[in-house]
Amino acid sequence: MKTGWKTHAIGRHLVDLPGDARVIESYTYNEVSLKPLPNIKTRASFDGVVSEKEKELRATKHKTKGSMFIERVPHANGSATLVSWEDPSWEGMYHFDTYFRAGSRAFKYSGNVSLSRKRPALDLREELSREWRELNPGEIPEGIGFVADGAILVDKDFNLESWSMAVQFAGKPDVHFDISAFAQRQVEEPLRKRMGGTLSGLLGNIVGLTQLRNRERPVGAIWGEEVLVAGTEKGKRAYSFAWEAPGKAHSLAEPNINVGLGVLESAYPTNKESFASDEEALELWDAVVNSIRLRPGAV
Numbered sequence: 001m002k003t004g005w006k007t008h009a010i011g012r013h014l015v016d017l018p019g020d021a022r023v024i025e026s027y028t029y030n031e032v033s034l035k036p037l038p039n040i041k042t043r044a045s046f047d048g049v050v051s052e053k054e055k056e057l058r059a060t061k062h063k064t065k066g067s068m069f070i071e072r073v074p075h076a077n078g079s080a081t082l083v084s085w086e087d088p089s090w091e092g093m094y095h096f097d098t099y100f101r102a103g104s105r106a107f108k109y110s111g112n113v114s115l116s117r118k119r120p121a122l123d124l125r126e127e128l129s130r131e132w133r134e135l136n137p138g139e140i141p142e143g144i145g146f147v148a149d150g151a152i153l154v155d156k157d158f159n160l161e162s163w164s165m166a167v168q169f170a171g172k173p174d175v176h177f178d179i180s181a182f183a184q185r186q187v188e189e190p191l192r193k194r195m196g197g198t199l200s201g202l203l204g205n206i207v208g209l210t211q212l213r214n215r216e217r218p219v220g221a222i223w224g225e226e227v228l229v230a231g232t233e234k235g236k237r238a239y240s241f242a243w244e245a246p247g248k249a250h251s252l253a254e255p256n257i258n259v260g261l262g263v264l265e266s267a268y269p270t271n272k273e274s275f276a277s278d279e280e281a282l283e284l285w286d287a288v289v290n291s292i293r294l295r296p297g298a299v
Contacts, residue, residue: 002287009140009147011163011181012252012298016291020170027148029128030159032111036149037099040106043078049106050080050099057082063089070094073122075129077101081122086112094118098125102151103134131155143297156299158250159183169284174273176262179292181255184247188256191225191244208232212278217243220293222257228285230278237271239263239281243289253299259289 001007006019010027017023027034040046050072057069062085070083078101086093098109109128113121131154135141145152146161162182169175188194192214209231217226224245231238241261248254261281263274275281 001291005287007140007291008165009135009295010165011146011148011161011255012295013163013181013257014140014291014293014295015165015179015288017167017288018169022168022170024166024168025149026164027146028160028162029109029146029153030124030161032109034148035108035110037106037108038149041104043101046078046099046101046106050082053097054082057084061088064091073125075100075126077129077132079125079129079132081125083118083122094121096121096125098129100129100132102132105132105134105149105151107132107148107151128153128155140295145298147295156252158252160185161252162255167288172274174263174266174268174271175275176260176264177288178260179258179288181257183252183255184249186249187246190246191242192227195227195242212282217289219243219245219290222254222292222294224257226289228282230281234269236269237263237275237278238265239275241281241285253294257292259292261285 001016004019005016008015008017008023010025037049040049054069054072058067060068062068065085068084068088070085073081073083075081079099081096081098084095085091086095092115094113094115096111096113100107100109109125132151133154134151141147141152143154144156145154160183162180164178164180167177167179169177209229212228212230214227215225217224222245224243226241226243228241239261243259245257247256
């Protein structure tokens with residue numbers, strides 16, 4: 001790893017980034033958003049937030065049931081699910097707001113549930129509530145689990161989980177950089193096959209647009225492809241980089257992984273806020289992409 005860089009654990013993977021980079025992360029588990037609640041640090045504040053939401057639901061009217069609130073279901077480690085109606089005018093779907101606790105960390109896990117799936121959905125949330133563990137500051141966990149916002153969900157079951165990170169590099173506000181991964185039931189065509197005709201059209205129609213790379217690009221044990229395009233307009237260099245690992249179906253160890261870098265239209269007329277040269281752009285790109293790997297023992 002380069003000097004001054006830091007390893008980030010996210011999902012079941014590790015990524016190295018400059019220590020002064022700003023990162024915004026998001027996560028889903030089983031296609032349901034996992035939202036960190038950073039202002040909750042104590043059991044008292046946790047219970048207060050859940051109770052306030054319950055009060056709000058009780059005060060919201062339902063056309064036939066009187067109130068949107070149905071019940072509060074306790075789970076292990078102080079976690080809880082608030083069951084309510086999904087819509088104030090009918091009774092066809094439940095809405096679950098689950099609040100998980102992991103030490104001083106808390107998460108909200110919200111989604112709609114069909115009437116026939118109420119019991120299995122509550123059973124799943126009870127199981128998940130037992131599997132959360134808070135990480136120590138700077139800890140890179142070992143063993144099975146999905147990492148989110150300083151905690152790990154020690155779960156090995158296949159699900160359509162995903163994660164993403166938007167990275168802002170210090171001194172480069174014009175550079176948009178995103179990394180994402182998602183488990184999948186079926187695999188799409190590889191990147192270069194999907195882009196084939198589109199890329200040829202772009203290169204032929206836009207003056208000054210050139211292809212820096214178009215190739216297979218494995219990263220360690222992860223097979224992938226990359227397409228890197230750059231062009232110059234009115235003295236400003238623009239970049240559109242993409243790397244993708246198509247992954248495998250029904251695999252937590254080999255999800256689809258996407259990395260993208262862009263310096264495109266913006267309020268900045270020059271490259272002072274991005275890259276001084278193609279070589280600098282490629283150096284940063286290669287350092288991040290080459291660092292992506294499955295966390296040992298994560299699956």
